[in-house]
Amino acid sequence: MARFGLEGLRPASVLARRFREEEARALLAGAAAHTMLPLTAPLTGAFGLLFLMIAHSVGWPVVEGGSARIVDALAGELTSLGGRVETGRLAQTLDSLPQARAVLLDVTPRQFVALAGDRLPAARRRALERFRYGPGVCKVDWALSGPVPWEAAACREAGTVHLGGTFAEVARSESEVAAGRHPERPFCLVAQPGVVDPSRAPDGKQTLWGYCHVPSGSAVDMTDRIEAQIERFAPGFRDLILARSVRTAAGMEQYNPNYIGGDIGGGAGTLRQTVFRPTPRWNPYRTALPGVYLCSSSTPPGGGCTGCAVPGPPGRPSPTSACGPAPDRTGAGSQRPTETAAPRPGQRLGDARDVASNGTLPQASPLCGNHRDAPHRTRPATHRPGRRKPGPGDGPADGG
Numbered sequence: 001m002a003r004f005g006l007e008g009l010r011p012a013s014v015l016a017r018r019f020r021e022e023e024a025r026a027l028l029a030g031a032a033a034h035t036m037l038p039l040t041a042p043l044t045g046a047f048g049l050l051f052l053m054i055a056h057s058v059g060w061p062v063v064e065g066g067s068a069r070i071v072d073a074l075a076g077e078l079t080s081l082g083g084r085v086e087t088g089r090l091a092q093t094l095d096s097l098p099q100a101r102a103v104l105l106d107v108t109p110r111q112f113v114a115l116a117g118d119r120l121p122a123a124r125r126r127a128l129e130r131f132r133y134g135p136g137v138c139k140v141d142w143a144l145s146g147p148v149p150w151e152a153a154a155c156r157e158a159g160t161v162h163l164g165g166t167f168a169e170v171a172r173s174e175s176e177v178a179a180g181r182h183p184e185r186p187f188c189l190v191a192q193p194g195v196v197d198p199s200r201a202p203d204g205k206q207t208l209w210g211y212c213h214v215p216s217g218s219a220v221d222m223t224d225r226i227e228a229q230i231e232r233f234a235p236g237f238r239d240l241i242l243a244r245s246v247r248t249a250a251g252m253e254q255y256n257p258n259y260i261g262g263d264i265g266g267g268a269g270t271l272r273q274t275v276f277r278p279t280p281r282w283n284p285y286r287t288a289l290p291g292v293y294l295c296s297s298s299t300p301p302g303g304g305c306t307g308c309a310v311p312g313p314p315g316r317p318s319p320t321s322a323c324g325p326a327p328d329r330t331g332a333g334s335q336r337p338t339e340t341a342a343p344r345p346g347q348r349l350g351d352a353r354d355v356a357s358n359g360t361l362p363q364a365s366p367l368c369g370n371h372r373d374a375p376h377r378t379r380p381a382t383h384r385p386g387r388r389k390p391g392p393g394d395g396p397a398d399g400g
């Protein structure tokens with residue numbers, strides 16, 4: 001851990017110098033860019049390594065039928081224990097909540113300050129008001145008449161595709177955003193869960209979503225620039241678009257009040273806010289108000305859900321990853337999770353280990369980084385037979 005900490009403290013830009021090949025540097029850039037920080041910022045190396053380690057060891061799973069099924073399963077668990085879920089009502093003050101022994105708030109500091117009002121001591125309020133938010137995202141969802149015609153065969157197999165070009169291009173895009181500008185060629189994170197989950201679209205069709213980073217609170221619609229990046233690596237993509245839905249960063253906050261200025265990570269992942277989140281306190285979850293706790297991504301370990309699923313216990317199959325050559329000793333890239341029935345409402349899911357290994361979270365293979373004008377090619381995940389028909393021009397993909 002200490003070794004990882006020392007390595008990870010470095011910015012991705014420094015760590016990238018260790019790699020001779022542009023593909024490896026681009027791979028790191030895409031993973032590190034998840035931090036929404038300039039790649040010269042401390043800790044971007046740690047996040048890049050972490051994302052890639054997860055990709056190699058357990059992959060980046062997607063949920064069969066859509067992520068809402070996780071919420072359904074959790075809600076089912078709660079109701080089976082006698083709980084009640086109420087939706088569609090925004091809590092405006094803490095006083096509007098029912099009396100309870102403990103109140104767990106899945107909100108960021110800014111909302112907590114508003115909810116608590118005068119009940120919060122001035123010093124605590126000031127400390128929370130110093131919490132910094134990161135850039136926003138502009139997100140587009142597409143309905144497509146067919147799979148994305150990625151030039152690189154490996155991209156047609158990947159659940160997540162990072163688009164950006166070389167390390168330098170990705171780094172430029174992220175530093176532009178940090179400087180308050182909208183990049184002309186933005187780093188884009190694109191997800192095509194349908195490559196492993198046919199339930200996401202009617203036969204032959206495909207769904208896709210993608211976002212790029214933008215300055216906080218931006219109302220700029222980046223659709224054209226995102227689509228241009230996809231078209232760059234998948235000529236003919238635009239011809240497949242049946243419908244699209246766009247949310248600018250400002251729109252993201254309207255959609256979910258936790259996405260302050262469009263920041264989907266619950267606050268900037270700076271060194272300070274990674275160690276002390278949201279503020280320096282022995283117990284970061286406890287607030288100044290008795291029985292009131294913060295439990296959102298603005299508290300440790302921070303934003304994100306990647307890696308919440310872990311490999312099954314020894315002897316049980318592990319999900320795979322296509323992010324780079326998978327070493328034989330782990331078996332990554334050669335095994336698939338066992339498929340079992342999807343969770344029923346109210347069915348106990350157990351811990352994340354069970355979720356990942358019992359096959360309710362089918363594997364999506366992340367593809368990270370690109371090389372010059374062609375997306376970086378990595379080894380495709382081994383797919384369950386019959387999951388996806390090979391597309392025209394599919395050829396053997398090389399290892400990353």
Ligand SMILES: Cc1cc2nc3c(=O)[nH]c(=O)nc-3n(C[C@H](O)[C@H](O)[C@H](O)COP(=O)(O)OP(=O)(O)OC[C@H]3O[C@@H](n4cnc5c(N)ncnc54)[C@H](O)[C@@H]3O)c2cc1C
Nearest residue numbers: 089090091106256257258264265266296297303304305306
């Ligand atoms: C498009 C997209 C892609 C992402 N991809 C990844 C990824 O690949 N890997 C990764 O690790 N992370 C990813 N993330 C980030 C990850 O999803 C978030 O970090 C995580 O969901 C944050 O969890 P949370 O519990 O803090 O908040 P949320 O999941 O946002 O939950 C907070 C809930 O509280 C509700 N709420 C807020 N205020 C109130 C109120 N006053 N009254 C009532 N309800 C309220 C909100 O509406 C929301 O439903 C992604 C996010 C997005 C949007």
